[in-house]
Ligand SMILES: Nc1nc2c(ncn2[C@@H]2O[C@H](COP(=O)(O)OP(=O)(O)OP(=O)(O)O)[C@@H](O)[C@H]2O)c(=O)[nH]1
Ligand SMILES: C[S@@+](CC[C@H](N)C(=O)[O-])C[C@H]1O[C@@H](n2cnc3c(N)ncnc32)[C@H](O)[C@@H]1O
Ligand code: SF4
């Protein structure tokens with residue numbers, strides 16, 4: 001039964017972003033700062049994580065409401081054991097048109113082939129610098145750039161479609177914008193620049209650390225001329241530009257300076273089964289307990305419809321109009337719901 005559902009701002013439910021673990025082998029300062037996510041941090045125990053069967057069951061319910069696109073995320077999704085098994089189970093669900101995964105790339109070389117064989121369509125690999133020292137500092141664990149590039153190349157060789165995400169922070173890695181653009185243009189992968197966001201409660205965000213997308217476009221355009229191109233689909237997060245005279249493109253994710261809440265079709269499921277209506281939500285609604293208490297698919301479906309129909313979130317738009325005087329509020333951590 002296919003029944004499209006609209007939220008309180010008339011936005012359809014199209015994408016489901018599923019976090020499969022809250023753990024990560026990196027400690028990116030903007031996401032999981034090491035001083036907060038230390039050895040004693042209370043990560044979720046295994047029994048609190050949704051099982052693959054529970055995730056697949058929810059995916060079926062979500063597709064019956066119009067979801068077509070699934071993104072697997074984390075924490076670091078490749079830290080979840082046997083992930084290809086989950087991909088294969090989701091691939092079997094009617095209505096799933098696209099399965100993508102966002103990863104830091106460190107374990108990708110090892111798993112790329114199995115992920116593709118299981119039915120994964122695409123990966124987005126996060127990489128913030130090509131400079132060995134800066135990247136090692138940014139990931140907080142000294143991981144090497146070369147390891148990530150090997151992961152990216154292994155994914156492409158396995159037949160996965162590949163994009164690269166770079167979070168740009170003024171005074172941290174803004175000097176890497178142009179080298180990254182040149183490198184990935186030559187390699188033939190789409191690179192997307194993400195404005196540093198005030199996600200979670202612990203990343204010390206300040207507006208003056210955000211490099212506006214417009215500045216990035218102007219910088220790259222001065223060296224390699226760019227022209228804007230149309231979105232691929234309704235509600236695409238990235239604005240696209242093409243290098244003039246080529247088919248090679250970049251994307252700009254301007255979540256701070258040009259909020260895109262009005263077309264936000266994304267629901268987010270945390271690793272322990274809470275449904276969040278927004279990346280910046282304070283609370284999520286538990287779907288794990290109803291499943292474990294024996295509620296039927298129809299009852300859970302009704303619960304999801306009710307949550308989505310009441311959805312009025314548009315945090316980035318509100319931030320845009322109020323910054324820097326936003327009242328403090330508690331937000332879910334990015335590593336919990338996966339970006
Ligand atoms: N504020 C905000 N940021 C988002 C949202 N969705 C994605 N982002 C940011 O954009 C980054 C890139 O998101 P991806 O998951 O790679 O983008 P996507 O739109 O799923 O990518 P494609 O399917 O390839 O178009 C995320 O890591 C977030 O930082 C959103 O709904 N709100
Ligand atoms: C939370 S991570 C989860 C998946 C995986 N561990 C990875 O890094 O790709 C998803 C994405 O969120 C981005 N991200 C994390 N914190 C962010 C922030 N404060 N502002 C903007 N993007 C952020 C990361 O760069 C990454 O591309
Ligand atoms: S951005 Fe991804 S890789 Fe970095 S700490 Fe967060 S979850 Fe880990």
Ligand code: SF4
Pocket residue numbers: 260261262264266277278279280313314315316317
């Ligand atoms: S801030 Fe919230 S509502 Fe706005 S685009 Fe991001 S997730 Fe969607």
